[in-house]
Amino acid sequence: MDCILVPEKSQTKTFLVRHGGKERCCSGRISSHLGHLGGVFVLLLLIFVPNLYLILRTEKLQSELSVQKDIIDTLVKKFPQTGYSLEQSESIHNHKNHPKNHNSTSWRSKRSGCGTASFIHLFGTGASYNEERKFKWKRARKDRTFSNQNPIGLEFVEDRGSILAIRVTESGFYMVYSKIHAKGRKNNDNIPNVAVGYHVKVDRQMPDRTVTTFTLSMSFITQDERGKPYQSLPAVNRLPTPVDEVTDIGVYYLEESDEIYIQASPDSNNFDWSSSEDKANFGILQLC
Structure with a gap:
């Protein structure tokens, strides 16, 4: 008892409906039925397409959020x-x-x-440098300003009670800073070497177990070295010795076991260094 649509080959585009053994002629145009079906299809598209876009957009945002969360989780673990x-x-x-x-x-x-970031801040000892011209340092005083030091991943290199260098135990980017005061001590201004400064250096252990020294930075001032002649100036301008500040700061990629230290330049022989704790400091901060 099936119904079968059989379109007639006539200009009126009528069609026959066969039900069992009987045939019935039905009036109407096939195109009108197709038009209704097309309208329904367009309506479904108008409903489905925006929803599909929202679904895909939501999935993309969720994926981006998941990536950002993974990055934050990685930083928290780091x-x-x-x-x-x-x-x-x-x-x-x-x-x-x-x-x-x-x-x-x-x-x-x-x-x-942020107060718990890995960093070390050292003060000058007042004893300038050793026989290798490496400046000597001591730990910062235990006060409110420097009590939050967190030297995780950083170690001291000490010699006879003084700190000579800072060793990093993890490769990464670090900010290294330093400051030392210098003052002239000669009674004449005819000495040719007038550049006063220091080098920021690294001793790096190579794969063959040898140690190679790198200069990260150099900082200089031009000091006239006159020292005592400044006492002959009028009282209002009188200075016992000319004192200047030498500073340096930079960001570097350091490798595991690198030792960073401050070394006086070989041309700074005619000067005294003022390295008391209020005039000299040296520090390193791990960035990432």
């Missing part, structure tokens, strides 16, 4: 002492926690983890 999390990073975009809002205590509390 620097577990920071205590930073994805939830905290999302809350920063909240208006009340925005860094421009100076009344926000929440922002400051979330940034407090």
